[in-house]
Amino acid sequence: MNTTQQSCLPVEVLAALYRRALAQAYLDACTAYGVETGYSLDELQMTIAKEVESYYVRQHGAKLGMDIACAMLRDMVQPDILVAKPRLTQLGESMMDELFRPCLHTTPETTLH
Numbered sequence: 001m002n003t004t005q006q007s008c009l010p011v012e013v014l015a016a017l018y019r020r021a022l023a024q025a026y027l028d029a030c031t032a033y034g035v036e037t038g039y040s041l042d043e044l045q046m047t048i049a050k051e052v053e054s055y056y057v058r059q060h061g062a063k064l065g066m067d068i069a070c071a072m073l074r075d076m077v078q079p080d081i082l083v084a085k086p087r088l089t090q091l092g093e094s095m096m097d098e099l100f101r102p103c104l105h106t107t108p109e110t111t112l113h
Helices: 011-033 041-060 062-076 090-103
Strands: none
Touching: 011 041, 011 062, 011 090, 041 062, 041 090, 062 090
């Protein structure tokens, strides 16, 4: 994980920023592939918080767990989210696929390779 970045923002704010960027990047990727998630942006964010962030908090406690979860979320999106449209990293694609694969529906425009 990329742990060299430091911020003056609280970890909860950073996690919310990365969570939103991750959810938007996932929606955009699904749209590009012609896949419907069945989730709104807010529902994706809630699921990410419930499944990813809460897992690390349960495993490592509030402080360390949020630090780890924030690092994980940061590693799931491309690092230029403040200046460019959010995009998933390879890790982001894999993790989001694991979380949401059961809920995906293809559209008529979907092309399988």
